Amino acid sequence: PGYSPDLCIEVTKYCQNSVGIGEPITFNGTVKNCTPFASLEVTVVDDHGGTVLGPITLASEQSANFSGSYTPLTSPSTNIVTATGRYFDRTVTATASATCTVGSGCRVTGGGNDTAGLAVDGFGWDGTFAEGKSNIGRGLVNRYTFGGQAGANTALPPQPGGEWTHHQQSGPSGRFVFHGGTSSSDQFTEIDRIICSNPDGCRPSGNPPSPVKQIDFAGVGQFKNIDSDDLLLAGVIAQATHHWFEVHIEDLGEPGNEPRGVDKKNLICLGDGSGTDAFAEPPIFMPANCGCADFYRIRIYEAFDPATELPNTSVVIYEVSGYIDGGNLQIHQLTGFDR
Structure with missing residues (x-):
């Protein structure tokens, strides 16, 4: 024309x-x-x-x-x-x-303990059912506990969206306590992003079942203390540096046990859980398998700038994951006093 x-x-x-x-x-x-x-x-x-x-x-x-x-x-x-x-x-x-948003949303409570690394026999997890172990890529074993809640407001600042503590007890990453949103951490730490996914819960995950199978939350945390020779953690200063962290939880079944209520031949409990990565760019959402043990993953990043309030997710300084050996992670309906 x-x-x-x-x-x-x-x-x-x-x-x-x-x-x-x-x-x-x-x-x-x-x-x-x-x-x-x-x-x-x-x-x-x-x-x-x-x-x-x-x-x-x-x-x-x-x-x-x-x-x-x-x-x-x-x-x-x-x-x-x-x-x-x-x-x-x-x-x-x-x-x-x-x-x-979805009207009901979700929140999570609970805690547990886990081992991430090679299996006791030295050959690694075979992937057939929930063994509570996953490879962290170093050929050694980290042992840790974790717990708290996310998605429900707590009584005092600086915890608008909950509080979480991860205790690294032993292994190549040394020993430390990392926490976000707890009353003992400073004003910059908080849980401020929560994503619920994979609708409909697994039994016996409450009655009625949980509203969803998976929850991801993220925010700012701080190391309360640290004793580590890990070079990735060399820049950490206890009670001083701030770090962006992300947690992924799957509320699926009983910890550390073989799956119940399903045929093992039809069950796939992958080493990385469902594969959901809600804070990836672009985000990844995959369905989880009821009958696997509850799954937990935490990533801690190199830095967070309180002045700009921008997360730095370019360098992961600590990451462990696995089907939990003990404890319980429970995703709930919201109660009305929630985010």
Whole structure:
């Protein structure tokens, strides 16, 4: 064509919170052709709900509404729409996102102990069922305990979203106590991100079952004390340096035991748990297997800057994971006095 306009398209998006686990999040929005003096063939695609509008023709400055819904796998849940406008062989795109929550959400309480590294026989975990061991990549064994709660407000600052303590007892990472949001840690430590995923709990995980099988939480923590020759931990100063940390929990079954209520031949308890990594870029969400033992993973990163409040997730200085040997991790419905 003789006229070659500067193509322009705008899109906005809003969503409405789901009323509960397994119920849909609905969304709506508007797309506008802002190209001067030219019509566009417009399509709007949602990354969860598929095509929600078009293709339709919009004249210059004309708008159209769209709407849709999807069943979220996480809470909170963010989805993105992409609007595409076509003018002969040229295209223009724009995106918009919206984040909504599942009404019931979740919280977690509990604690336990575990061993991460090689099995006692020296050959490692065979992966057939929950042995409470996973490889940390160093050929040696870390032993640790952990516990607390996340998702429920606690009585005093600085714990707006709970408190968690991880006690490294022995192994190549030495000995230390790491905590976030506890009353004995300073004002910068807190749990401030919580993501629930994998709807419907496992039995015997409460009655009724837990609202979800998996919870991830993250925030700022501090080493209360440390005695370690591990070079990755060389920059740690007890009760001084701040560190971003992430915890992943799967509430699946009894700790340290063979699975119950399922046929072992049909059960896969992978060394890394389900494989969910809610804080990865992009996030990864995978289903967990009921009947495996409860699963716990913690990652502690090199730094956190209290001045900018930005996490530094470029260097992992400590990470252990495994199906727990003892204890119990319980994901609950929210109580009303929660985040």
